Amino acid sequence: MANPSILILAGDGIGPEVMAEVKKIIGWFGDKRGITFDVSEDLVGGCAYDKHGTPLHDDTMAKAQAVDAVLLGAVGGPKYDVLDFSVKPERGLLRLRKEMDLFSNLRPAQCFDALADFSSLKKDVVAGLDIVIVRELTSGVYFGEPRGIFTEGNERVGINTQRYTESEIARVARSAFELARRRNNKVCSMEKANVMESGILWREVVQEIHDKEYPDVQLSHMYADAGAMQLCRWPKQFDVILTDNLFGDLLSDMAAMLTGSLGMLPSASLGAPMANGRPKALYEPVHGSAPDIAGQGKANPIACILSFAMALRYSFDLGDEATRVEKAVEKVLADGVRTGDLMGPEGGTPVSTAAMGDAVIAAL
Amino acid sequence: MANPSILILAGDGIGPEVMAEVKKIIGWFGDKRGITFDVSEDLVGGCAYDKHGTPLHDDTMAKAQAVDAVLLGAVGGPKYDVLDFSVKPERGLLRLRKEMDLFSNLRPAQCFDALADFSSLKKDVVAGLDIVIVRELTSGVYFGEPRGIFTEGNERVGINTQRYTESEIARVARSAFELARRRNNKVCSMEKANVMESGILWREVVQEIHDKEYPDVQLSHMYADAGAMQLCRWPKQFDVILTDNLFGDLLSDMAAMLTGSLGMLPSASLGAPMANGRPKALYEPVHGSAPDIAGQGKANPIACILSFAMALRYSFDLGDEATRVEKAVEKVLADGVRTGDLMGPEGGTPVSTAAMGDAVIAAL
Numbered sequence A, B: 001m002a003n004p005s006i007l008i009l010a011g012d013g014i015g016p017e018v019m020a021e022v023k024k025i026i027g028w029f030g031d032k033r034g035i036t037f038d039v040s041e042d043l044v045g046g047c048a049y050d051k052h053g054t055p056l057h058d059d060t061m062a063k064a065q066a067v068d069a070v071l072l073g074a075v076g077g078p079k080y081d082v083l084d085f086s087v088k089p090e091r092g093l094l095r096l097r098k099e100m101d102l103f104s105n106l107r108p109a110q111c112f113d114a115l116a117d118f119s120s121l122k123k124d125v126v127a128g129l130d131i132v133i134v135r136e137l138t139s140g141v142y143f144g145e146p147r148g149i150f151t152e153g154n155e156r157v158g159i160n161t162q163r164y165t166e167s168e169i170a171r172v173a174r175s176a177f178e179l180a181r182r183r184n185n186k187v188c189s190m191e192k193a194n195v196m197e198s199g200i201l202w203r204e205v206v207q208e209i210h211d212k213e214y215p216d217v218q219l220s221h222m223y224a225d226a227g228a229m230q231l232c233r234w235p236k237q238f239d240v241i242l243t244d245n246l247f248g249d250l251l252s253d254m255a256a257m258l259t260g261s262l263g264m265l266p267s268a269s270l271g272a273p274m275a276n277g278r279p280k281a282l283y284e285p286v287h288g289s290a291p292d293i294a295g296q297g298k299a300n301p302i303a304c305i306l307s308f309a310m311a312l313r314y315s316f317d318l319g320d321e322a323t324r325v326e327k328a329v330e331k332v333l334a335d336g337v338r339t340g341d342l343m344g345p346e347g348g349t350p351v352s353t354a355a356m357g358d359a360v361i362a363a364l
C-alpha cells in the first residue's frame, strides 16, 4: 500500500520557519515509529505570486486535490498589499478552501494551563477553557455572487452577497453535531436571524437537522452579537459553536485571542469523504504570517505542530499518535520551554523556533 | 421659542422601567434648571405590534421625524420570537434608523472606575478604557437588496446583500474623523478588504476622505477579525473605531462587554443636520430588553440616563448639563449605590431601578 501523502504549502512570513519544525516531526515519525509519509512541497500566497504571478498555480491546486492532507503555514505580508484583489495571497488560500470544498473548519479555542496567565482575561474565566468553533468555510459572503465594485450614477458601489443554500447549512451543521457527540454534546449556533434572512434559513435548517438526526445533542441559538458578548463574558458556557464563514472568522479569532494561546492553536478544514473514506483536509495554524518577526527564528511552531497532530487524527486515523504529539507539547510547556511570545513574568527558558521543535521531538 | 421636543419610545422588557427614571430626570431639569422639554410618548417594538399589528406605526414614524430627539428604551422579547420577520420588534427599530437616516451610531465603550472589577478582562487591560465605536447604521447587509429566502431547484436559499456606496462610506467616515478631533485624534477603520470588495471600497474611501479633509487625524486600517482580536488583547490602543453596520454590531457589543459596564453604556444614532442645524438623533442604551428581569425593578437605568445625557450634548447643545448628569452618575457609583448587575464582591448598597434614579437626582 502506498504511504499516506502530504502536501506542504509553507507560504509566507513565518510559514516556512514553523513548517520546518513540522518536517522534523514528520521525519521523526518515519525514523522512530515506522510511519512514513510521502511529502511534497509547493508554493501558496505571496511566494507563489512572486514566482508564477498567481497566489496558487493550477498545478499546485491539482496536487492539493490528489493528496491525503494539505499542511499550510500562513499567507500574506505587507509587500503584497499593493496587489490587485484577484492575485492577493489570500486568494490562494480561499481557492484551496473552495475547490477542495472544505466546508467545515474546526477551530479549537483551548487554554493551555501553562499559559492561562497570558490571556487578557481573568484566569478563572479562561483556565481550562476548551471549546471548538465550527465555521462554514466555502460559502456565505466570502464567495457569493454578485460581488465587486461597480459604478452607479456618478459613484462607486461595493457589493458582496451573503448566500447560503439549505444543503450548505445542513452539511456543516452535521459536522458540528458529530463533533459535539464526541465532546460535551452541546452546540450553540450563531447568526443574525433578527436582521438577515440568510440567518433565518440558517437557524431553521440547523434546528431541522438537529430534530431529525441529532435530537440527543443539546442545541441552542444565539444572535452573533450576543455570542461575541458571551464569548468575552464566560466562554466556558460553550462546547461547540456553529456559525457561518464571516461570523466564524471574527468569533474564532476572538476566541483564540481570549485563550492567550494564539501561537498554540491549530485548525482543520474538512471536506467530503474521499474514496478512502477520509475527508479532504487542510490543516493550518490559526495565527497569521506575522511578517514583523519573519525570518528571525522567533516564531512559535507549536500551532503548526498541533495542526499536524490534527492531521494525524482526522486524516490518518492515528489518534494515539496525535495524542503523543499533543502530550509532548504539553510536557515542553510544563518544562518552561518558551518562544518569545510565551515569555511571561514567571520566566522560563527562552528558545528559538528550531529549539522549540527540537524540544518537542526530545519529548516525543 | 418653542421648547425642544423629545419623543420617548420606551419599548419592551425593561425599556419602560429604565425610561421612567429618565422621565424623572427630564422633570428635574424643568423644575430645577428651567429647561423644559416637550415630551411625547409612543410605542415601538413588541408593544406596538400588540396594539397595531406592526412594530412601528406610521404615525409614530411621523412623530419621530418631527421631534428634536428620540429616546428609545429597548425592543424585543421571547413572546415575539414566533412573529414573521417583517413584523418582529427589531423591524421597528431598524425602520426608525433607516427612515430617519441615522447613519452614524456612536457607541462609547468606557470602563467606569468603580466597576473595573466587573470585567472578565484583567483590571489593567480595561481600567480607564475610553473608546468609541462609530458604526454605520443605515446601509450594508442590514438593508441591501436582493434579500430573502428563495427556492432554487429543490432547495431554499437565504440571501442578503452587503452594499455600500461611496457617499455612504464618506459621510460616516467624516463623522468618525470629526469625533476623533474632539478626542485623541486617532481613527482605526475595520473591514475585510482581504476578502470583500465592499471592504476594499470602504478602505479606499476612508483613506481618500482622510487625505483630503482630515490629514491631521491619525488613520489606520485593520481587518475586522484582527480588530476583534486586538479589542480583546489591548483595547486601549484604540481611540475611535470606524466600521460598517454588521461588523459594528458585533464589535461594539463585544467592546461594551469588555468594559464590564454593559448596564452603563449609552449610544447615539445621528443623521444629517435638520433646519435648526442639529442632527436628527435617536438615543438608546446599548443593553437589550432583558426580558428575564423585566418588571421586577431590578434593571439598571444608568445606560438610559446617560443616553439622555448624550441627547443633552448632541441634540440640545447643553454640554454642561450633560456633564452634570454624568458627574451625578459617577458620584452615585462612588457612593456605592448599586443595582443588582453592579453588585460585586466588595458589596455596596443594593437598590431598585427607581431608587437608582432617585439617587442620581439627589446627586444632581
Ligand SMILES: CC(C)[C@H](C(=O)O)[C@@H](O)C(=O)O
Pocket (backbone or CB within 6 Å): A090, A093, A094, A249, B194, B195, B225
Ligand atoms: C487570510 C484570510 C482570507 C482568512 C479569512 O478571512 O478566512 C483568515 O482570516 C482566516 O480566518 O483564515
Ligand SMILES: CC(C)[C@H](C(=O)O)[C@@H](O)C(=O)O
Pocket (backbone or CB within 6 Å): A194, A195, A225, B090, B093, B094, B249
Ligand atoms: C436589535 C437589533 C436589530 C440591533 C442590531 O442588530 O443592530 C441590536 O443588536 C443593536 O446592536 O442595536
